[in-house]
Amino acid sequence: MTRIPGVILAGGRATRMGGGDKGMLQLGGAKLLDHVLARLGPQCGELAISANGDPDRFSAFGLPVLADTLPDFPGPLAGVLAGLDWAAENGADAIVTAAADTPFLPRDLVARLADAAAQKRVPIALAASPDETGAPRRHPTFGLWPVSLREDLRAELSGGLRKIVLWTERHGYATALFAASPFDPFFNVNTPQDMMRAEAILNGGAA
Template identity: 50%
Template sequence: MRIFGVILAGGEGRRMGGVDKALVPLAGRPLIAHVLDRLEPQVERVLISANGDPARFAGFGCSVLPDARPQGPLSGVLAALTLAAELGATHVVSTPVDTPFLPGDLVPHLLLAAENAPEGLAIASDETGDHPATALWPLGLAPALAEFLGSGEARVLRFAEAHHAARARFPDARAFRNLNTPDDLAAAEALIRGTA
């Protein structure tokens, strides 16, 4: 089993003032660096899904994949599945760029949950609900995902449910907290500094 990770950094960051969310500073480092720190030890290789100038990610040592057709997170997942297949991987674990508190046991939990999924797809879940953009994707789902996106559909949870995704339950609801607004960023800063 060879598992790659992909950080989904293609969002427009509208609620953050239209900035490149991946590069927004959190505790003195770009947001993407925090996600990379959490994901990299758990996978063989990390990819970054992002459109625009890939040079802005040059310092992170990851291949940058543009979307063939930008349709949200699933376009990034499909690009990662396509490259991962060429490089001999068996699975891809995706996560958004604005989740700096990912659990250190994310991948093992997703793998365990996937054992009970008929197509091997597992999504993260906690007491607040599902977090379908944080998921384990077997490479065999790439054709179905391409067809789904080709139909004009792009909702992650709809695809996950259509393919009988298992839920990997995590106890800490903060692990998948998305930083969508300046207030979210301030709360994350306080958490990191131990003042929350």
């Protein structure tokens, strides 16, 4: 079976880290994006980066850079749509997305998302992990998305939709629940304190 393409959502600006692309921040001698690629790459077929602005800043990665196809930066779903358009051009049936600031994402993310969608017989799957109370917390930037829904998504975004879960609930989705011990694999770097914690996870060998 052809492996599912992966799209890294790198549109977040590191406003709490001094600005710029969060995926370009250094962790353990490598960029956050390098860590994401090292984990997601072996799980996927082709890879692409979803980001706006000058694509040349990502040239060192040697991957396609997908700009939003809709104006006014409507958020992560626009990145999903750009990824679906790219996948359609390449004859793929679906994509898996991951965030560029999450260096410890699961090494079995793609397989678990695909299994969850197949078992529930729904087109979309989202990742989740337990919150402080043990309840599942969804991570909607980590999802399996079918190319067949791209025109529906385009129409919804053009109509003002911005929240991922509103759209996924409309079509039906499965949840793949990942353990949050010894750390939450969807931990993302937003602040200098988060970077210190990421360094501690990396140096602790638990990642």
